[in-house]
Amino acid sequence: MVLSHTAEDYLEQIYLLSLRLGMVKTSDIARELGVRTPSVISALKLLKNRNLVHYERYGAVTLSEKGLERARDVYERHKTIYRFLRFILGIDDEIASEDACGMEHFVSPKTLAAMKDFFAFLAWKKSQGLDIQSELRAFRKRGSHIPGGSITMTSESPEAQPLSAGKDNVLYTIVKLGGERGVKRRLLDMGVIPGETVKIQNRGPLGFPLEIVIQGYVLTLRKDEAEAVTVREA
Amino acid sequence: MVLSHTAEDYLEQIYLLSLRLGMVKTSDIARELGVRTPSVISALKLLKNRNLVHYERYGAVTLSEKGLERARDVYERHKTIYRFLRFILGIDDEIASEDACGMEHFVSPKTLAAMKDFFAFLAWKKSQGLDIQSELRAFRKRGSHIPGGSITMTSESPEAQPLSAGKDNVLYTIVKLGGERGVKRRLLDMGVIPGETVKIQNRGPLGFPLEIVIQGYVLTLRKDEAEAVTVREA
């Protein structure tokens, strides 16, 4: 069932309030979500039509079977993200909570699963005597940031060529992106954009994939991706 | 300047299209964002009123100084999240891209900074001969998930007490949450909810903070937080 983010927020909040207070009134929901009661009422009507809540005029709000399931799901996502932000990335609880509220409606099941796996992984490493969490904390405290920084140069020099034909350890300026939509999107996602400087630092056994450095990050480009990138020597 | 998420999406897309195609037409934006051209037009009017884009009837769309700045910011967030999801959590590019699109409007600067630090941390560890990234990949491949699982028991037995007065290594069922709003919210964020079973497994030198186990996760509770949790022996 497709549900708007606000609807999910209402469900989640009803769930949490029922845990905290036992019985949920419209005004509680309004206070908690920072909206006025009429907004809550109309939201409840919508949720009732979809059989997600039980609600009669002047009565208490309760979740239906389906509503409870959905609410728990949203809350589960919230918790996972919150914990991840707070205990792995080290974000303060205020901000972690806010970020989690925003992100909980967008995070895919796979990403969520990966976050949970991450916890398991850290626990496992810890049981082996390696406390990555506290090492990371210490690392951040030392104030080490991304080393190297980005090199940005724009030159008007000679021939443009596909990056796939480039040499190792030469600095290139990206001139243009080609390729079809999927490839292009992926390149842009990774930060491969015109004007940026890039270097091939390594490659796979058959010449591909390329390991490139851009803006201080190391990325891997498949052959079709490298062919879609037009560069010029910097 | 406060800007809706859709407005940010438009700016970002205009930026990316200008990088890819040089000149941006309304129809390009529509195609890319999956909306119809009239929607683009009205969005552009709004952006123009805010001095974020330059745009004349039947003309090309370009970003203003301010618009470019904002677009770069959104794109920067997108990239960081995408990279984090893809290269640290190991999500496939399709899903990572979608998730990043949703999350980019909600992630706080601190969280973003923490993600970048994480990259730096991994690079540093790698330079020390420890490749956490590939270890994590291998770990996930083995299919290890959260060990232990959650224990859920509900008993109707004796006195309720604050968790702060609890003994170590005894299983408690959470009955109720008290405390003021901030504290309650934090507890709920962490998954401390009525009905759950909890155990104190360790504590700080002066009795606090408590290290508790809930649903297989280890959390730390300050004194005020522990006092707000009413429990009963399970």
Add this chain to the structure above:
DNA sequence: GCCCCGTGTTAGGCCGCCCTAACAATATCA
């Protein structure tokens, strides 16, 4: 120069979500 076709634009409607103002029900207390 004229017509036609594709593309860009305006007009106008719908829906979700929020609001304020006014009204209805309930609770409180003399």
Add this chain to the structure above:
DNA sequence: TGATATTGTTAGGGCGGCCTAACACGGGGC
């Protein structure tokens, strides 16, 4: 029990964002 304060609900409006349908502009073939 009836007057009053509190709380909940309906009515109606605004705004953002999307749509379709209808209209305007601009370039290519003749």
